[in-house]
Amino acid sequence: MTAYLFPLSLPAVPVSGEAALYPVRRVFCVGRNYAGHAREMGSDPTREPPFYFSKSPDCLVPGGGTVAYAPATANLHHEIELVVALGRPVFQVTPDVAAGAVFGHAVGLDMTRRDLQFAARDKGRPWDLGKSFEQSAPITPIIRGSAPILQGAISLEVNGEIRQKGDIADMIWSVPEIIAHLSQYYHLGPGDLIYTGTPEGVGPVLPGDRLLGRVEGLGELAVTIGPAAC
Numbered sequence: 001m002t003a004y005l006f007p008l009s010l011p012a013v014p015v016s017g018e019a020a021l022y023p024v025r026r027v028f029c030v031g032r033n034y035a036g037h038a039r040e041m042g043s044d045p046t047r048e049p050p051f052y053f054s055k056s057p058d059c060l061v062p063g064g065g066t067v068a069y070a071p072a073t074a075n076l077h078h079e080i081e082l083v084v085a086l087g088r089p090v091f092q093v094t095p096d097v098a099a100g101a102v103f104g105h106a107v108g109l110d111m112t113r114r115d116l117q118f119a120a121r122d123k124g125r126p127w128d129l130g131k132s133f134e135q136s137a138p139i140t141p142i143i144r145g146s147a148p149i150l151q152g153a154i155s156l157e158v159n160g161e162i163r164q165k166g167d168i169a170d171m172i173w174s175v176p177e178i179i180a181h182l183s184q185y186y187h188l189g190p191g192d193l194i195y196t197g198t199p200e201g202v203g204p205v206l207p208g209d210r211l212l213g214r215v216e217g218l219g220e221l222a223v224t225i226g227p228a229a230c
């Protein structure tokens with residue numbers, strides 16, 4: 001048996017109604033996949049190929065709950081997203097074939113240190129400090145279902161007030177199209193999550209804020225922003 005120098009737990013997300021967890025290998029995220037959000041970020045929404053960044057699987061916060069206000073930022077933003085979990089290997093496939101790789105879906109928050117993301121973006125540097133940080137990826141349990149979600153309401157309330165509201169049908173690139181495109185670059189498969197982008201209305205949160213995200217058919221993701229991390 002392989003020995004490790006210290007214990008480390010594998011990041012994993014519960015699957016609704018099941019005992020076994022979905023172990024996570026990679027977390028891919030799509031940038032600017034709704035026209036309204038592309039515009040509010042100061043870019044032109046076009047059907048240029050999608051682009052991606054990654055979060056470390058260790059960023060996941062299964063089930064939501066209280067997450068610390070992230071360190072080293074003065075502008076922590078919410079981005080509510082549909083997350084797709086893959087269940088079959090695919091490589092360089094068409095959208096039709098890519099659709100068959102879906103294991104299920106979840107509701108996720110792509111928490112973002114917007115000040116750090118923009119500072120990196122403006123210098124042409126990677127977004128890691130702005131996107132991939134501890135507790136930056138709260139996620140609900142995965143709802144099993146092999147049909148890709150192509151439409152349905154997506155929204156986020158902060159302290160009971162609607163901040164983000166859209167429809168999955170408004171995505172510039174659909175779930176099968178994203179999987180197909182990403183599969184041109186990676187051997188995708190079980191253990192891969194994809195955050196599929198956020199509708200317009202992103203904005204800052206503060207300690208004490210209560211976030212409630214919803215995607216039709218997938219339930220709710222409740223997150224409270226705690227005190228600053230120490």
Ligand code: MN
Pocket residue numbers: 029030031079081110195197198
């Ligand atoms: Mn995002």
